[in-house]
Amino acid sequence: MVLSVTEKSYLHESLASVPPARPDGRKANQFRPIEVFTDFLPASNGSSKVVASDGTECLVSVKCKVVDHAVEEDLVVVDVDIAGHRDDSGLVQGIASTLSKVLSTQLDRSCLRLTKKYSFKLYIDVLVLSSFSHPLTLISFAVYSALNSTQLPKLISSDDDLEVAELPTFHDYDFVKLDVSVPLLFTLAICGKNVLVDPASNESDVANNGLLVTWSNGKVTAPIKTLGLNEDYVSGVSPQSLQDSIKMIEQVAPEVLQALGGI
Amino acid sequence: MTDSIELRPISFHPDVLARIAPDLSMQRHLSLGLRPSLRSFEEFRNVEISDGGLSFASKSDIDRKGNNILGSNVLKCGKTMVVTSITGGIVEENISGSYVDDESAESSNGADRLSRFGQIYPVVEVERGRVGAPTDEEMTLSQRLHDCVLHSGLIPKKALDVAVGIRSTDSEGSSSILYPDEEESALSSGLKSRRKWTYVLYAKIQVFSRDGPLFEICWNSLIYALKTTQLPRAFVDERTADLKIPVSMRGRSATIRETFDIICDASKFQPLRLNEENVAFASNFAIIDIDPEAELPKDGDEMQVDQGSSVLLADIQGEAEEASVFSTISVISSESGRLKHFKVVGGSSNASIENLKKSLNLARLRASDLSAKASNGAR
Amino acid sequence: MNITDRRRILGPSNAKPLIFEKPESSEQEVQQPQEKSNVENESMYIKNGLVSNANGSSYLELKNGELSEQCTILLTSVYGPRPSRGAFSSKASLSVQFKEVTIEKIPSGELKEICNFLSNIFSAVINLERYPKSGIDIFLSLVQNPTTSDEGNLQPIIAACVNGITLALADAGIEIFDTVSAGTYKRNVVAFSKNGTEVVGLWKDKEDDTENNILNVIESCKESYLKNRKVIIEYLIRSRDADI
Numbered sequence: 001m002v003l004s005v006t007e008k009s010y011l012h013e014s015l016a017s018v019p020p021a022r023p024d025g026r027k028a029n030q031f032r033p034i035e036v037f038t039d040f041l042p043a044s045n046g047s048s049k050v051v052a053s054d055g056t057e058c059l060v061s062v063k064c065k066v067v068d069h070a071v072e073e074d075l076v077v078v079d080v081d082i083a084g085h086r087d088d089s090g091l092v093q094g095i096a097s098t099l100s101k102v103l104s105t106q107l108d109r110s111c112l113r114l115t116k117k118y119s120f121k122l123y124i125d126v127l128v129l130s131s132f133s134h135p136l137t138l139i140s141f142a143v144y145s146a147l148n149s150t151q152l153p154k155l156i157s158s159d160d161d162l163e164v165a166e167l168p169t170f171h172d173y174d175f176v177k178l179d180v181s182v183p184l185l186f187t188l189a190i191c192g193k194n195v196l197v198d199p200a201s202n203e204s205d206v207a208n209n210g211l212l213v214t215w216s217n218g219k220v221t222a223p224i225k226t227l228g229l230n231e232d233y234v235s236g237v238s239p240q241s242l243q244d245s246i247k248m249i250e251q252v253a254p255e256v257l258q259a260l261g262g263i
Numbered sequence: 264m265t266d267s268i269e270l271r272p273i274s275f276h277p278d279v280l281a282r283i284a285p286d287l288s289m290q291r292h293l294s295l296g297l298r299p300s301l302r303s304f305e306e307f308r309n310v311e312i313s314d315g316g317l318s319f320a321s322k323s324d325i326d327r328k329g330n331n332i333l334g335s336n337v338l339k340c341g342k343t344m345v346v347t348s349i350t351g352g353i354v355e356e357n358i359s360g361s362y363v364d365d366e367s368a369e370s371s372n373g374a375d376r377l378s379r380f381g382q383i384y385p386v387v388e389v390e391r392g393r394v395g396a397p398t399d400e401e402m403t404l405s406q407r408l409h410d411c412v413l414h415s416g417l418i419p420k421k422a423l424d425v426a427v428g429i430r431s432t433d434s435e436g437s438s439s440i441l442y443p444d445e446e447e448s449a450l451s452s453g454l455k456s457r458r459k460w461t462y463v464l465y466a467k468i469q470v471f472s473r474d475g476p477l478f479e480i481c482w483n484s485l486i487y488a489l490k491t492t493q494l495p496r497a498f499v500d501e502r503t504a505d506l507k508i509p510v511s512m513r514g515r516s517a518t519i520r521e522t523f524d525i526i527c528d529a530s531k532f533q534p535l536r537l538n539e540e541n542v543a544f545a546s547n548f549a550i551i552d553i554d555p556e557a558e559l560p561k562d563g564d565e566m567q568v569d570q571g572s573s574v575l576l577a578d579i580q581g582e583a584e585e586a587s588v589f590s591t592i593s594v595i596s597s598e599s600g601r602l603k604h605f606k607v608v609g610g611s612s613n614a615s616i617e618n619l620k621k622s623l624n625l626a627r628l629r630a631s632d633l634s635a636k637a638s639n640g641a642r
Numbered sequence: 643m644n645i646t647d648r649r650r651i652l653g654p655s656n657a658k659p660l661i662f663e664k665p666e667s668s669e670q671e672v673q674q675p676q677e678k679s680n681v682e683n684e685s686m687y688i689k690n691g692l693v694s695n696a697n698g699s700s701y702l703e704l705k706n707g708e709l710s711e712q713c714t715i716l717l718t719s720v721y722g723p724r725p726s727r728g729a730f731s732s733k734a735s736l737s738v739q740f741k742e743v744t745i746e747k748i749p750s751g752e753l754k755e756i757c758n759f760l761s762n763i764f765s766a767v768i769n770l771e772r773y774p775k776s777g778i779d780i781f782l783s784l785v786q787n788p789t790t791s792d793e794g795n796l797q798p799i800i801a802a803c804v805n806g807i808t809l810a811l812a813d814a815g816i817e818i819f820d821t822v823s824a825g826t827y828k829r830n831v832v833a834f835s836k837n838g839t840e841v842v843g844l845w846k847d848k849e850d851d852t853e854n855n856i857l858n859v860i861e862s863c864k865e866s867y868l869k870n871r872k873v874i875i876e877y878l879i880r881s882r883d884a885d886i
Contacts, residue, residue, distance in 0.1 A: 090758045097751025101847070209766075211844070222829070224846045224856075228762030231736075235766045236840030239860045246856055317744050317786060331660055332745060342694040346785060348744040352657035384653035392696060392721030392779055394739055397649045409651050463657045469743045469783065471717065472694040495660065529662045 012206040016192025046150025140185040151175035183216035286587040334492030338484040381418035428498035479545035493532035543597040594626035698814020715785040718806035722778035734773035769817035825867030832863035
């Protein structure tokens with residue numbers, strides 16, 4: 001829904017007040033309720049669907065392929081498609097590039113290693129249907145739950161092929177669960193001096209700036225970047241707000257992981 | 264209600280006049296013996312060149328990793344700046360079963376002439392503050408540059424042949440690379456005769472501050488860049504070479520085509536050998552009729568101007584000249600006057616034989632001036 | 643479907659790119675980062691107004707130390723404010739395009755990320771309300787990039803972009819709220835305004851071993867920001883005096 005100038009100004013005031021009054025009554029560190037479905041695509045190794053309360057829906061499928069890891073350096077490929085946005089738009093390409101970089105640098109490559117010569121290569125396809133707010137947090141949750149539900153074929157040949165070009169063979173129907181720690185990406189909105197987690201679309205429209213924070217292996221890591229959420233209200237923020245944002249993620253991320261892990 | 268209407272002449276600032284009536288402004292300038300750029304009729308703009316230090320072979324201490332530029336040039340002509348970078352690739356030539364000697368093939372004439380010359384694949388980009396598909400001008404420029412390089416016979420095809428060396432590793436683990444043209448030994452002749460690779464050259468030409476026709480400036484920049492181009496030596500590893508030889512000796516090489524990994528030597532280069540006598544530089548000219556009507560009113564003694572006389576302007580520059588000139592000449596000529604390209608567009612003005620002759624003469628002088636710059640720059 | 647590019651002359655389709663031999667000595671690479679962190683003798687050459695058909699432009703040449711031949715060359719041109727067609731807009735729309743003129747090392751996705759990041763910074767800095775119904779387009783051309791191809795080492799380039807755009811906007815006479823500049827520290831880039839009290843952009847794309855406290859990182863970037871900003875302002879004042 002497009003807000004008028006007056007409505008926006010009112011909303012900005014209330015979000016910047018202390019404590020922030022969010023339009024849906026959430027606390028500053030409270031996420032929107034989401035529904036997560038996993039492992040529903042029979043043709044994929046892992047899949048998930050995340051639906052947020054505002055109707056934003058994100059589907060992720062993980063497929064694997066055996067490759068020679070000396071030839072192909074990248075073992076994770078991420079493809080992002082957002083309904084209503086062109087494939088070459090800044091939003092789509094920016095999200096795809098951020099995700100591939102985070103996943104390819106922070107996923108443990110040894111988890112995908114089959115033999116000395118061969119590895120699994122993961123193809124992660126992200127489809128966002130009807131997005132309303134900046135979809136990165138939601139995509140990240142979906143990728144997390146998809147990778148954690150991924151089943152890879154079980155290797156029955158030897159894992160030491162002495163670098164001979166012997167193709168690995170797999171068990172006919174047994175699978176092994178992919179055991180890997182997946183980084184989570186959070187978006188935050190900074191309004192005045194307040195920091196709000198998981199901003200809804202109307203909150204994004206009046207935020208002074210956005211921040212992307214990554215949580216991996218129990219701590220906040222790079223990339224940490226400012227993120228444009230709108231063009232009207234964007235302004236500089238105080239360094240203190242950046243620190244507050246990181247502190248907030250340090251506080252909420254373990255709870256989010258616990259909630260996602262319970263699925 | 265019968266107020267007399269007073270007619271007052273409107274006068275404009277020269278800048279404004281040049282904007283709203285370029286042809287009038289042009290004629291006014293010409294009648295003073297000057298051009299809008301304040302140059303005289305047959306004066307060229309100065310050209311500054313450098314190799315920009317972009318090429319990987321130009322410096323010893325630069326980190327070569329990821330730098331695949333073989334030759335480069337930065338050319339400044341007036342305000343216009345052109346950055347040309349030449350990159351390369353390797354392509355395997357298809358050789359038919361019966362091996363034809365290069366020399367005998369070259370003796371044939373006519374239609375085959377072009378097959379003796381190498382090409383370059385240019386992509387011109389003109390910055391004008393827009394994004395999107397290439398403009399007509401960019402596409403025409405690229406195509407014209409490509410055609411002119413091919414037809415001028417600047418690059419002999421032989422200069423693009425890859426003399427593939429072989430890297431051998433001895434028992435101590437130290438490797439050495441042998442090139443067929445360095446050592447006259449019987450090295451790897453089996454490999455050499457059956458497989459042939461050639462370099463492919465690409466040019467990326469970026470133009471900033473467009474101020475007049477670009478073909479000539481781009482061409483000159485491309486020539487300078489080609490003169491600095493260094494091709495890396497290339498080799499295959501001994502192990503892969505050995506592996507393939509038995510296969511090819513069975514005479515099945517025509518059907519089984521393994522792909523060799525050709526690796527380029529990061530420290531050894533050879534300059535690209537151009538056909539020196541075909542090196543030529545471009546210049547352009549405009550012919551414009553002097554319109555006696557547009558002259559500034561003169562006080563005192565009248566100057567005699569022939570009715571409908573035309574003048575030749577060298578090196579078209581600026582909006583006023585480009586907009587009001589319809590007859591242009593574009594010449595690519597070498598120092599010695601060998602013509603490589605000649606294009607006349609006869610618009611409104613009369614391109615007389617005298618003007619053509621004059622332009623050819625000026626183009627030759629310009630070429631010798633520009634070619635002197637290249638040899639100075641090389642030092 | 644055959645989707646070849648018919649608008650450019652592409653050359654033979656079976657051509658392979660040149661593959662260079664991997665340098666055997668990797669010791670040199672280990673030493674390099676130490677040199678780079680030495681910000682003290684970094685020099686910046688600035689020249690405004692080189693691109694004549696743009697409304698404003700800046701040329702930046704950054705060198706690490708006097709002797710080093712490696713320099714980053716960035717040409718920024720600003721087109722606008724120029725009328726934009728279509729629906730009415732009460733403020734100017736801003737676009738940032740980044741292009742590598744010579745060697746193409748940066749993957750296209752990352753170029754887009756840099757553009758998004760920069761346009762976010764400058765949406766906050768340019769007085770866009772001043773220019774309704776118009777567009778301001780910024781074009782960055784990276785002419786020379788000495789950083790190695792081991793991706794990720796983008797922070798000196800991003801900082802140069804921020805400084806270059808500020809200079810070009812000043813040259814174009816477009817209203818900005820403050821002379822924004824960026825400072826780098828290790829793998830962080832922070833763009834500041836208002837004398838370092840406000841952060842308009844933060845970019846950290848790789849973990850470094852040092853600080854976990856973001857405030858200390860910002861403080862370190864601020865030092866190099868103040869230095870860069872001083873150079874920019876001095877240049878602008880000097881060029882203004884030269885004009886008079």
